[in-house]
Amino acid sequence: MSDTNLTASVFKQNFVTDYLPLLVFRICSYDDLNQLITTPRDLEFTLELIEVSTPDQYEKETWQMDEIEKLAAVPRLKEEGNNLYRNKEYAKASQKYSMAIGILEQLMIKYVNFNFTN
Numbered sequence: 001m002s003d004t005n006l007t008a009s010v011f012k013q014n015f016v017t018d019y020l021p022l023l024v025f026r027i028c029s030y031d032d033l034n035q036l037i038t039t040p041r042d043l044e045f046t047l048e049l050i051e052v053s054t055p056d057q058y059e060k061e062t063w064q065m066d067e068i069e070k071l072a073a074v075p076r077l078k079e080e081g082n083n084l085y086r087n088k089e090y091a092k093a094s095q096k097y098s099m100a101i102g103i104l105e106q107l108m109i110k111y112v113n114f115n116f117t118n
Contacts, residue, residue: 070103
């Protein structure tokens with residue numbers, strides 16, 4: 001057996017004997033979650049519908065936008081931030097500016113990654 005196979009074998013043995021039980025029967029600080037981890041079962045969720053909106057009634061979050069919508073949102077967010085700043089609503093203005101910067105960062109990362117992979 002080569003050194004590589006021996007090392008892999010020892011790692012596998014150590015993982016199975018030492019770490020796997022910790023992952024499978026992990027103890028957390030919630031009794032109901034501990035029970036669910038040790039004896040899995042189907043879960044039933046109850047959701048409460050709070051509001052129904054059509055797409056034109058709410059502002060999309062950035063993860064819902066395509067690149068063109070993101071590019072269009074940046075100047076709009078900047079202008080909204082400027083208006084809030086003029087009205088001395090600095091915290092709200094800062095949120096708008098931060099959103100615009102976040103969108104630009106997302107687009108830059110996507111553009112850089114696209115250029116390196118193509």
